[in-house]
Structures are given as C-alpha cells and as structure tokens.
Amino acid sequence: MADNLKLAYFVALKEGASYLGGLLLTDIAGIPLDFRYTEPITPTRIQAVLYGKALEPHLKEEVIQKTLLKELKSPPDLFILPLAELAGGWHGEARCPALAVQRSQDPPLPRVGETFRASPREVLLQVADGAAPLRVVFAHSVDLAAQEQALAKLLEAAYQMDPTEPLERVAMALQTLVKQG
Amino acid sequence: MVGGRFREAMADVAETIRRVFQDPPARTVDLGLGGKAPRTVTLPTTSARTAGFLLEPVMGCVPMLEGVPPISVGFHWEASLQREAGWARWAAGAQVCVLPLFPVEKCSRLEVPPLPRRARAREAVPGGFRARTLPGLDPLSAPRAGGAPFALAAPDVHQALEQAMALPVAFVGEDIPKLSKALWMRYTLKLVRETGENIRNLEVLGLYRIPSRGTRQINHQATTGRLLVSLGPEAVGAQRAPFILARKKNDDAIVCCFVEET
Numbered sequence: 001m002a003d004n005l006k007l008a009y010f011v012a013l014k015e016g017a018s019y020l021g022g023l024l025l026t027d028i029a030g031i032p033l034d035f036r037y038t039e040p041i042t043p044t045r046i047q048a049v050l051y052g053k054a055l056e057p058h059l060k061e062e063v064i065q066k067t068l069l070k071e072l073k074s075p076p077d078l079f080i081l082p083l084a085e086l087a088g089g090w091h092g093e094a095r096c097p098a099l100a101v102q103r104s105q106d107p108p109l110p111r112v113g114e115t116f117r118a119s120p121r122e123v124l125l126q127v128a129d130g131a132a133p134l135r136v137v138f139a140h141s142v143d144l145a146a147q148e149q150a151l152a153k154l155l156e157a158a159y160q161m162d163p164t165e166p167l168e169r170v171a172m173a174l175q176t177l178v179k180q181g
Numbered sequence: 182m183v184g185g186r187f188r189e190a191m192a193d194v195a196e197t198i199r200r201v202f203q204d205p206p207a208r209t210v211d212l213g214l215g216g217k218a219p220r221t222v223t224l225p226t227t228s229a230r231t232a233g234f235l236l237e238p239v240m241g242c243v244p245m246l247e248g249v250p251p252i253s254v255g256f257h258w259e260a261s262l263q264r265e266a267g268w269a270r271w272a273a274g275a276q277v278c279v280l281p282l283f284p285v286e287k288c289s290r291l292e293v294p295p296l297p298r299r300a301r302a303r304e305a306v307p308g309g310f311r312a313r314t315l316p317g318l319d320p321l322s323a324p325r326a327g328g329a330p331f332a333l334a335a336p337d338v339h340q341a342l343e344q345a346m347a348l349p350v351a352f353v354g355e356d357i358p359k360l361s362k363a364l365w366m367r368y369t370l371k372l373v374r375e376t377g378e379n380i381r382n383l384e385v386l387g388l389y390r391i392p393s394r395g396t397r398q399i400n401h402q403a404t405t406g407r408l409l410v411s412l413g414p415e416a417v418g419a420q421r422a423p424f425i426l427a428r429k430k431n432d433d434a435i436v437c438c439f440v441e442e443t
Binding site: 032034038039043046047071160166 | 335350
C-alpha cells in the first residue's frame, strides 16, 4: 500500500498582478508522476475591489486548487502545501487531507515515528533518528482520525524522501514557466 | 558799605524793569470796508394772475453790492383771494333727493323657532375610511441593473511533466546502521565488484533508493547528505533500487553503483 502513495504538492504564486498555481503529483519517493499548472489569472480592478482581502485566498483555494485537483484522475493521499497558505485559513477538502510540512528546530523525539501534539491541528513527527522532528500542521477540515492516518502515510514517505523538498521544486518550476512567458 | 551796594543793585534792577515794561507803540487799524457802501437796486414790479387768485411778490427790491450784476433773485409769492364764482355755479345745478316712504302693509312679524331641548344622536354607523390612490402619478420605473463580470473564471490548465522532471529530485539516504549485517555485507561486496576498489579504500557516503531507470545526473549534498538526481521521463514508474555512493580515499574520486539487480 505504501508504494502506491501519491503525494500532491501545491504551490500558488503571485507574479505581479497575476496568480498562477502548480500541482506536482509524486510517488512515495518524490518522483514526479504528474505536473500541471494553471494559466496566470489577472483579476480585474472591479474584482479586486469586490473581493477585497478575500481575493487571494479565494483565488488560491477555490479557483486554482480546485481546478488543478479536478484534472487529477484520482485524489492524492496527502495534499501538501506551504505553511503560509494554511495560516491564511485554508479549509481543504475532506477527500484528501491538506497539511503543511516544515522542518522544525525542536529537539528530536525519542523514537522514529513518535509524535507530539502541540495543538489540535499541529503535530511534531519524528521521521529520522537524531534529526529534528517534522512540524505538521493540518487544515481545519482534517479531523483527528484523518490526522492520524495522514501522519502514518507521511512517515512512510519520509523513509524514502524529504517530504518538504518537492514544494521547492514546484515553486522553481512555476518560476521557470513564468520566465519562459 | 554793604548796604550801599545793595541799594545800588536794587536801583539798577528797578531801572531795568521800568525800561522793559515801558508803553509799547500802538497803531490804529481801520476796520471799515474801504468806502464800498451798499446800494439799493430797484427791480421792476411783477405780478401774475390765475383764475381766481392774484399773486404779488412780497419783496420788490433786494440789496446788492456795487459792480455785481444781478444774476438771479428769489421771490416769495403770497396768494390772496380776490373773487370766487364756483359757489354760484354749484348752487344753480343742485337737486333735492326725496326718499320714498315704506308701505305699512308689507310689514309682518317673524317668529323665531325654538332651539331643540337635546341633540339627536346619529344612528347610522359611519363607513370605514377607504384609501384611494391618485391616478395622476406615474410609478417610478425600476432601474436597469448592470452585471459586472466579477466572478473569477477557472483558468486553463496545462500539463508539463517534462518541466517537473527536469528539476533534480532530492533523495534521503537510508540509515545504514539499521540495516542487517548480512544485507550490508552483500551491498559492500557488490560495490567492490562493480568498482574494482578495495573496500578499505572506499568511504561510503550514503545508501539511496533511486529509480533504476532514467537517471541523468547525480549530485551529492554534503551538508544535508541528500542526493539530488535529475531524472528523465523513463524514470516515471521505474522500480527503485538501492544505490551506494562512495569516495575513494586515495584520490577523493566518487564511485557509485546499484547494489541490487532489478
């Protein structure tokens, strides 16, 4: 089952007045299985005024993310995105738990696979001996049971890859696409 | 002696004061007008006559200075009644108005009706008020609503797996001490056979599980211990195999190989 894990990495960028997003689907080793990106969306001035501060979260989650997820044949096991997006009030979808993964500066936990719950939505996960644990933050829509399942999948992936690294690849790919015009 | 000098000084002072306050010379100033005596100019007698009044000027002469010609002279006229014929004409045309007398038989006595002893209450129930719309006002027509396209449309999506594959994938090294000793011995034996080096001359940098196909370029990050692998399209779906990266101690050359047959 672990070999069939599919991880989706989502990054949305703002380039000037335009927004675009990319979704990288990888296997458990981080090897790309699919990569899709959206055309840049440039909100009109009336749209910017009417949406106000909700424009950017709405664009990223409701427009870009949902459009990219629709393109996938099957929902991914984990939907990983930058921590800054989750902090902006990301709700996520129930069929694929949305979470952010970050390298922490906390002292290592005693054993690999051990977790420490810092808050109802934030967990420290030890993925390697002696290394700093990963900080995992879940979206509002992920309940405790779904969080435990997602942590187990993340631990499986972390045996073979750095779960935080593909996000950098998506951002680099988007930057490359923007430069190519 | 002192008294004599004092008297002389007092006499000098008295003489000085007398000279200062002696009578000043006086002159007589003639305040007359230099012989310009006023003359009287006699003006011609004027008179005006209206229908019934005779007007005569009160003053017939004005004092004037000699040599100044008379330019304008103001007169004050007073009127006095001489004769009036209007009363005679009015009396000749006057008429006497005779008022007719009221006939006696046309007078009658009017009887005043008595006031009611108590007020009568209305038995009919007044109908309810009914509002009535005025037909003269035209209703305000509803304005037309303009629909601005504010909904954010879903963007077009492109697939670019080649772009993603061109970026190096980071692989984390496996924890070698956790491997079984037999497995590790098998791996090192394979490494020695593939590289032809003595195991004592090799320093293992890491054991990674990377795709067995489609590997284009390998870079080792010494700081993180990760292996950055650039992959080709054929790496998608390829089986991952254990891969050992080692460095020769004598010349720091990097050697590597897959340690399991796939």
